[in-house]
Amino acid sequence: MIRLDSVQKSYGAQPVLRDVSLAVEPGELLSLVGRSGSGKSTLLHIMGGLDRRYTGKASVLGHDLHALDDRGLSRFRNREVGFVFQSFNLLDHLTARENVKLPAYFTDRDSADSDRRAVEALARVGIGDKAESRPSALSGGQKQRVAIARALYHAPKLLLCDEPTGNLDSETGAQIIDLFRALNKEGLTLVIVTHEERVSSVASRVVRLEDGKLVA
Amino acid sequence: MTSRALFAIVRQNLARSRRSFALSVFGISVGIASLTFFLALSAGVRHVVLGKVFPVGQIEAVPSKSSVEGPIGLFSSLSGPKPLNDKAAAALAARPEVEAAYRRAKLAFPARAWGGAEILGKNFYTELVAEGIDPKAMAGDDLGPEPFRDDLGTHARCNADADCKTPGEYCPWDTHACEPPVPAVISPFIVELYNGTIAAQTGLPKIGKFLAGRLRGITFNIELGRSFIGASKSGVEPHQRKVMLVGISPHAAQLALTMPLGYVQKWNAQYAPGAPPLSSLVLEAKEGADVTSLTAAIRSAGYDVADSGAERAGLAITLVTLLFALVSVAMVSIAAINIAHSFFRTVAERRRELGVMRSVGASARDIRALVLAEAACIGLVGGALGVVVARLFALAIDAASMRWVPDFPFKPDTYFAFGWTLLAGALGCSILACMLGAFLPARAAARLEPTEALTS
Numbered sequence: 001m002i003r004l005d006s007v008q009k010s011y012g013a014q015p016v017l018r019d020v021s022l023a024v025e026p027g028e029l030l031s032l033v034g035r036s037g038s039g040k041s042t043l044l045h046i047m048g049g050l051d052r053r054y055t056g057k058a059s060v061l062g063h064d065l066h067a068l069d070d071r072g073l074s075r076f077r078n079r080e081v082g083f084v085f086q087s088f089n090l091l092d093h094l095t096a097r098e099n100v101k102l103p104a105y106f107t108d109r110d111s112a113d114s115d116r117r118a119v120e121a122l123a124r125v126g127i128g129d130k131a132e133s134r135p136s137a138l139s140g141g142q143k144q145r146v147a148i149a150r151a152l153y154h155a156p157k158l159l160l161c162d163e164p165t166g167n168l169d170s171e172t173g174a175q176i177i178d179l180f181r182a183l184n185k186e187g188l189t190l191v192i193v194t195h196e197e198r199v200s201s202v203a204s205r206v207v208r209l210e211d212g213k214l215v216a
Numbered sequence: 217m218t219s220r221a222l223f224a225i226v227r228q229n230l231a232r233s234r235r236s237f238a239l240s241v242f243g244i245s246v247g248i249a250s251l252t253f254f255l256a257l258s259a260g261v262r263h264v265v266l267g268k269v270f271p272v273g274q275i276e277a278v279p280s281k282s283s284v285e286g287p288i289g290l291f292s293s294l295s296g297p298k299p300l301n302d303k304a305a306a307a308l309a310a311r312p313e314v315e316a317a318y319r320r321a322k323l324a325f326p327a328r329a330w331g332g333a334e335i336l337g338k339n340f341y342t343e344l345v346a347e348g349i350d351p352k353a354m355a356g357d358d359l360g361p362e363p364f365r366d367d368l369g370t371h372a373r374c375n376a377d378a379d380c381k382t383p384g385e386y387c388p389w390d391t392h393a394c395e396p397p398v399p400a401v402i403s404p405f406i407v408e409l410y411n412g413t414i415a416a417q418t419g420l421p422k423i424g425k426f427l428a429g430r431l432r433g434i435t436f437n438i439e440l441g442r443s444f445i446g447a448s449k450s451g452v453e454p455h456q457r458k459v460m461l462v463g464i465s466p467h468a469a470q471l472a473l474t475m476p477l478g479y480v481q482k483w484n485a486q487y488a489p490g491a492p493p494l495s496s497l498v499l500e501a502k503e504g505a506d507v508t509s510l511t512a513a514i515r516s517a518g519y520d521v522a523d524s525g526a527e528r529a530g531l532a533i534t535l536v537t538l539l540f541a542l543v544s545v546a547m548v549s550i551a552a553i554n555i556a557h558s559f560f561r562t563v564a565e566r567r568r569e570l571g572v573m574r575s576v577g578a579s580a581r582d583i584r585a586l587v588l589a590e591a592a593c594i595g596l597v598g599g600a601l602g603v604v605v606a607r608l609f610a611l612a613i614d615a616a617s618m619r620w621v622p623d624f625p626f627k628p629d630t631y632f633a634f635g636w637t638l639l640a641g642a643l644g645c646s647i648l649a650c651m652l653g654a655f656l657p658a659r660a661a662a663r664l665e666p667t668e669a670l671t672s
Contacts, residue, residue, distance in 0.1 A: 050670070074577050105224065106217050106579070
């Protein structure tokens with residue numbers, strides 16, 4: 001599913017990732033842990049094709065990400081992976097339904113049932129009744145569910161989550177973790193960047209980054 | 217991204233930033249309204265001036281007044297200008313640039329005219345300024361009731377009008393031959409001059425379409441060889457003739473009564489034996505672009521081109537248009553710069569949002585298209601608004617002119633010409649200006665790295 005070979009990245013003279021090699025198998029729920037600044041999010045962005053400025057090789061879902069041009073990478077992000085961010089990254093001027101169907105706008109052909117699919121995705125994460133609500137009217141947990149529904153819109157094989165419970169209270173965070181576990185049981189591969197133990201406790205494997213190096 | 221998706225996102229973006237959208241639209245619409253207004257005004261004025269007052273594509277070749285200075289010029293002026301005769305006219309008419317050629321001859325002796333009671337209520341007396349022209353010049357004109365043609369020359373003998381059996385014919389006492397009235401036409405210029413000055417000054421009715429129709433067929437008298445100022449020095453006794461107005465034609469001489477060439481040449485031979493056979497030759501160019509080469513050909517043949525004023529009028533209109541168009545273009549440019557500034561700000565404000573779009577599959581090209589499409593929408597709405605404002609402003613000016621500006625020759629119903637090309641061009645210009653303004657912000661947005669945008 002994911003194969004990283006000697007991935008390195010630095011910001012100027014400051015190395016962020018040092019010779020990271022990692023393999024993630026289909027159906028895994030991998031927890032990537034480490035302190036702030038250890039390079040977790042950077043590694044996640046590289047896996048998702050958001051960051052191309054690295055050395056080494058990153059092969060995800062059979063794609064050599066370095067070999068893809070901007071259009072190919074965009075299609076990869078649109079169709080094959082989903083992202084969930086700590087700060088939800090919802091567009092405030094859109095309803096939950098419109099936020100969820102955002103990936104549908106960036107496909108090559110019009111989809112007549114995008115609204116229906118968006119509502120179904122919202123129902124799948126348990127907030128089908130909030131389809132017409134704007135983010136400002138939703139709680140933190142609901143916002144994160146909308147973000148997860150958006151990530152699931154195109155039924156990706158891989159879900160990449162960057163501190164998904166970081167902005168949630170413990171009860172809501174637990175609900176989101178349960179949701180991830182349920183999605184993983186359905187066969188979805190997840191890589192979750194976190195520094196919370198409760199997230200790592202449900203992971204099938206935990207990988208630690210320290211100063212840009214994989215230590216376990 | 218499909219165009220439908222593009223439109224949907226642009227609509228959402230414009231809907232949430234109504235104020236910024238309205239300001240950008242206002243800016244561009246002011247520039248476009250100004251540009252459209254001045255270009256329409258220029259086109260309208262050009263249409264009147266060069267279409268009616270000075271028809272373009274027509275050149276009048278006249279005998280040369282020597283412009284050579286020094287002894288050679290003195291010699292050539294003493295020998296007189298090169299006369300324009302039928303042979304020279306035929307040579308110029310045979311040039312490949314020429315669509316049609318009409319010979320003209322001015323009435324070269326004193327004459328006067330009177331008449332008009334049947335339509336204006338009283339007779340008017342005037343010096344007669346007349347010109348003869350090839351009848352074929354009027355071939356396409358709607359004239360009547362009699363044709364505009366030369367005297368056919370076969371006349372029954374008579375002693376009095378009653379002897380003439382053909383309706384309309386009369387018996388001049390000098391020829392004792394039944395003759396039809398001489399057909400004559402006047403130019404729209406004379407009608408405009410009459411309407412704009414004489415009618416206004418004297419309270420006489422203006423010649424509109426209705427009265428112009430009634431003018432056709434009215435007859436009046438002319439006296440050849442004598443006028444209110446003087447008489448012909450030929451010694452030939454003055455004679456009277458009847459003239460019938462057969463219509464108004466743009467091909468008629470601008471400020472003279474126009475009659476068939478044969479009549480004028482015959483009368484000139486009687487009353488002004490030394491007069492040149494032709495006073496000018498009107499040449500119609502096949503294409504507007506041929507005018508330059510035709511002008512050169514006329515000059516190289518030893519003749520001058522009569523200065524109709526068209527060239528200067530056209531140049532003056534072009535220069536004034538250019539000036540106002542430049543001001544308008546400057547306004548559009550300022551609007552475009554404002555749009556650039558506004559879009560740079562928007563891109564900075566939406567940085568994170570652009571990152572989200574990139575994370576869900578938007579390519580750099582999609583992001584660029586989004587910004588440019590938004591700008592195009594502003595251009596489209598601003599352009600349409602500008603065109604409407606220009607049109608309304610033009611209507612207001614036309615209405616004000618109709619109501620408050622006194623009549624003058626060739627006063628048009630409208631000073632503006634809003635052709636489809638102009639309207640489409642204005643819209644295109646508006647969209648282009650906005651897209652150019654948004655080009656750099658769009659490029660900056662497209663170059664934004666997704667990770668940088670998401671972490672901003």
